[in-house]
Amino acid sequence: MAHISFDASKLDKFVHDNELGEMQALVNAADAELRNGTGAGSDFRDWLNLPEDYDKDEFARIQAAAKKIQSTSKVLVVIGIGGSYLGAKMAVDFLHDTFYNYLPDDQRDFPQILFAGNSLSPSYVHDLIHLIGDRDFSVNVISKSGTTTEPSIAFRIFKQRLIDKYGEAEAKSRIYATTDQKRGALKSEADAEGYESFVIPDGVGGRYSVLTAVGLLPIAASGIDIDQLMTGARDAMNAYTDTDLTKNEAYQYAAYRNILYRKGFTTELLENYEPNMQYFAEWWKQLMGESEGKNEKGIYPSSANFSTDLHSLGQYIQEGLRNLMETVVFIDKPNHDIDIPKEDGNLDGLQYLEGRTMHFANTKAFQGVTLAHTDGNVPNMSVHIPDQTPYTLGYLIYFFEVAVAISGYLNGINPFNQPGVEAYKTNMFALLGKPGFEELGEKLNKRL
Numbered sequence: 536m537a538h539i540s541f542d543a544s545k546l547d548k549f550v551h552d553n554e555l556g557e558m559q560a561l562v563n564a565a566d567a568e569l570r571n572g573t574g575a576g577s578d579f580r581d582w583l584n585l586p587e588d589y590d591k592d593e594f595a596r597i598q599a600a601a602k603k604i605q606s607t608s609k610v611l612v613v614i615g616i617g618g619s620y621l622g623a624k625m626a627v628d629f630l631h632d633t634f635y636n637y638l639p640d641d642q643r644d645f646p647q648i649l650f651a652g653n654s655l656s657p658s659y660v661h662d663l664i665h666l667i668g669d670r671d672f673s674v675n676v677i678s679k680s681g682t683t684t685e686p687s688i689a690f691r692i693f694k695q696r697l698i699d700k701y702g703e704a705e706a707k708s709r710i711y712a713t714t715d716q717k718r719g720a721l722k723s724e725a726d727a728e729g730y731e732s733f734v735i736p737d738g739v740g741g742r743y744s745v746l747t748a749v750g751l752l753p754i755a756a757s758g759i760d761i762d763q764l765m766t767g768a769r770d771a772m773n774a775y776t777d778t779d780l781t782k783n784e785a786y787q788y789a790a791y792r793n794i795l796y797r798k799g800f801t802t803e804l805l806e807n808y809e810p811n812m813q814y815f816a817e818w819w820k821q822l823m824g825e826s827e828g829k830n831e832k833g834i835y836p837s838s839a840n841f842s843t844d845l846h847s848l849g850q851y852i853q854e855g856l857r858n859l860m861e862t863v864v865f866i867d868k869p870n871h872d873i874d875i876p877k878e879d880g881n882l883d884g885l886q887y888l889e890g891r892t893m894h895f896a897n898t899k900a901f902q903g904v905t906l907a908h909t910d911g912n913v914p915n916m917s918v919h920i921p922d923q924t925p926y927t928l929g930y931l932i933y934f935f936e937v938a939v940a941i942s943g944y945l946n947g948i949n950p951f952n953q954p955g956v957e958a959y960k961t962n963m964f965a966l967l968g969k970p971g972f973e974e975l976g977e978k979l980n981k982r983l
């Protein structure tokens with residue numbers, strides 16, 4: 536029995552009984568492409584066995600570095616973008632007190648984890664510097680390519696601040712670089728300057744890298760048990776190997792979303808009922824969007840946070856264009872539950888909820904929404920997770936990783952590349968005046 540469960544029982548209105556079975560042969564083929572390495576992008580499948588097959592020495596170094604960061608710093612600035620930031624951000628949010636980063640230092644056992652280099656906003660960097668103030672900090676700069684513009688700029692700025700505050704030598708000891716084993720400007724700089732470095736394995740793409748040093752160092756620095764995270768992922772790895780669609784729920788999810796996609800449900804909303812899961816959806820969106828959106832096709836990954844967004848997006852979901860499907864990740868047992876208080880009289884009309892808890896109300900909202908949206912012709916699926924522990928998160932991460940790989944092969948694309956991301960970068964370099972892009976720069980400037 537899997538630790539998390541996938542529920543497609545509300546799909547009967549949209550998917551006939553025999554349709555899942557009809558996908559079995561295609562799923563078998565997708566599984567063979569993935570497991571045997573005969574599919575496109577096969578060099579980037581090392582995440583598949585990563586929960587077992589990881590560098591144990593480096594893992595120990597990550598734990599030691601996390602301890603050092605905890606003892607020397609009140610803040611860890613994590614610099615990265617895309618896959619080099621979303622995994623750590625979603626995990627830190629998911630596994631901590633909702634207001635972890637807001638707590639005063641004396642109410643937090645571990646450093647504040649703050650992120651930079653995920654936009655080009657000068658105001659954001661200014662405000663982050665203000666927030667850090669004169670507190671001790673360290674920097675974890677993360678980039679697989681080692682050349683991405685946003686983190687490179689942010690790193691220059693925070694490196695300068697480290698040098699100004701601590702001097703060159705100590706600044707170097709407060710910089711942790713996570714990058715490629717051999718290539719890239721960050722790798723060259725880390726070698727030249729002697730930063731403590733961690734490796735993103737060649738065969739693990741950015742969006743699949745949360746269980747490498749990319750995610751693990753910031754997560755461990757925030758005091759999370761990363762052994763448990765890996766154990767959860769390992770158990771999921773072993774749980775989702777059967778190609779039989781009646782047994783493998785990750786494959787089932789992949790199959791159902793493709794059945795629905797072929798019927799015109801081209802946008803999938805990942806939804807939660809827990810505000811600290813907002814970034815889980817952001818991580819999921821990169822995983823799904825970069826994996827599947829190519830060759831002019833693919834499910835568009837979107838998200839909504841409930842019940843909040845029921846009061847903004849809810850109208851559209853209920854009655855707008857019928858191209859939506861929904862997948863809810865629901866936590867069966869929240870970290871905390873709160874009683875709805877008793878009150879004399881019934882002025883607010885809430886007496887009927889006395890003796891109930893907020894989780895009861897949240898669960899009923901989830902159930903009510905599922906039925907209403909199903910009636911409104913939005914197919915609903917859900918993934919139930921028992922709790923918000925590192926073990927469960929590791930499990931959930933692997934569930935979606937293996938599902939999107941199968942889903943991508945079902946849809947006939949390479950789920951491991953992202954060629955489309957280069958188009959804007961080329962234009963940006965040309966407009967910024969980067970050497971080598973002069974001719975394009977001239978052409979583009981005329982069009983502005």
Ligand SMILES: O=P(O)(O)OC[C@H]1O[C@H](O)[C@H](O)[C@@H](O)[C@@H]1O
Pocket residue numbers: 616617618619677678679680681682683686741742825953956
């Ligand atoms: O880790 P980096 O090489 O800096 O890349 C960071 C991100 O940016 C790129 O543009 C890719 O589209 C992403 O897949 C990647 O995660």
